[in-house]
Amino acid sequence: MARRIVVLGVGNELRSDDAVGVLVARRLASLDLGEGVEVMEGHTGGLNLLFDIEDADWAIVVDAVDMGSQPGQVEVFEAAEADVRVVERTASLHHVALADVLQLAEMTGVDTRVTLVGIQPQLTLPGEGLSEPVAAKLDEVVELVRGMVEDALESPPPETADGTDKGRGGAAES
């Protein structure tokens, strides 16, 4: 069974560099990435982002991430390996952070592999348009994600312990 790959760009377009994930997804949506690949603009979808990724075998999530590095710095990391934490008293489900969604996914047994492509923002205050160091990386991130998807489509699907394609076999529940 063909793998399903989701590329999800998240962020708030009205908060300067936070838009970068959405802008990357918009650029990727105009390219033909291949069969079984879906590109989505997640915006500030909150909890609903979970529904965008939970049926996929692999979700590549592109987002502005404060990593304490130089603005425009790009890092690719597996969500399972990152220290994703949420504060105990979630302020509002209207503004559920990506971190909450990933934790909820992990804790409820969603077995989608999630890879984060994080871009260090310079500015996330209200405003439109990217800062210069982040804007300068837009093409690079688009190519990076396209490359990740192409490599995955060219390589055979990862085998699980029982030799089946990861968890997609019988569960028809959508």
Add this chain to the structure above:
Amino acid sequence: MADRKINIFVEEICRVEGHGNIVLNATNGTIEELRLEITESPRFFEAMMLGRRWDEATHISCRICGICSIAHTTTSVRAIEDAFGIEPSEQTLALRKVAYHGEMIQSHVLHFYYLAAPDLLGVPSVFPLIQSHPAEVKRALRLKRLANDLCKVVVGRHLHPCAYLPGTLPRLPERAELEDVHARCVAARADMDAAVALFATLTLPDFERPCEALASWHPDEYGMYECQAIKSTKGDLTEKHDYRQKIREFVVQHSHAKHAETEHGSYMVGALARYRCNSDQLHPRAKEAAAALSLDAHLDNPYAITLAQVVETVHSFEEAIRWLEWALERDLEWEEWSVQPKAGRGVGVDEAPRGLLIHDYTFDGEGKLTAVNCVIPTNQNLNNVEHDFHALVPGIVQRPDEEIQLLLEMLVRAYDPCISCATHMLDVTIKR
């Protein structure tokens, strides 16, 4: 004995939508200050809409809310249809109801499972419930996703509908899409039975304060959608165009959101208000749920709003199933469509998940808005919440501060306020 001073200041109440504070100062049981401050910035939606054309009005006004945007769209379109004399077909109304009830379900599920259940189960958020109640959390996610899909199938996406026009729907759902969500709604009956069983075991804080309740009224069904009048538990019925004769909105100093009252003072809107006004029109399965939850024993307890939401979710699933079956029994037909703007006033009255929602538009001959008034559920409840505060606190003032604070926070959360929607207090008159 030393004076006991209580100084509670809850800055940004959690698990509500938007920003509000609770202030309580008391000495030896005497309340000095007690209020719900609304600090969210006002957003001027009504002023933004002035001068805009009818076909922009709906897309702007639905952005008032990121949770109940379909209710705002519905009410906005009903106001336009009322102004221009447009009668949608039975098919259009049936399909709209599928999306409408989808939103009602997703909003209620979000509140009773994610925002209110943690209080009743004694944990600070939904996350500890994943360990203690994993089946319930998965159930909540499954219901929410299905509700989103009910909206998406009909109006294009689960919020800010892109396929919703006065008089018609510009896209007809595929049969396979309708069959899919229908089968999942039927399966969801078991999930709702389990949700009712869970909430039947939970204990509400013990508090009662009788108050007036207002809800939309429809002669043939539980008043939610496409309503012509506003019903009060005091027994009166107000025709929708005359809502200002019943409801008066006013400004208070400590809130960026308007307050509201009737001739009887503060009043309640929302799930419990609807139940109090129209419970005899609920679907039999929803009536069974209400009996299992002993809802009739808690009609004056605002903490029971959460239980009423569970009951209404059962009702909305049955309504979604009913209208999906209506659509599946026939071949849906594409409808020719045109809108002829005309000068005049139109009013839409429906129920948003949080209560009575009114959009009141006046158009010029080109179909541009010359006057806009939106009456939002949370605004109407704020005054009532403060009256509840004043009735609640004297009875609990001897308890520890933390308990008083939690009960006040839970009371605010019970009303499921959507503070962002409510903040539009400033009246702006633009002279052109």
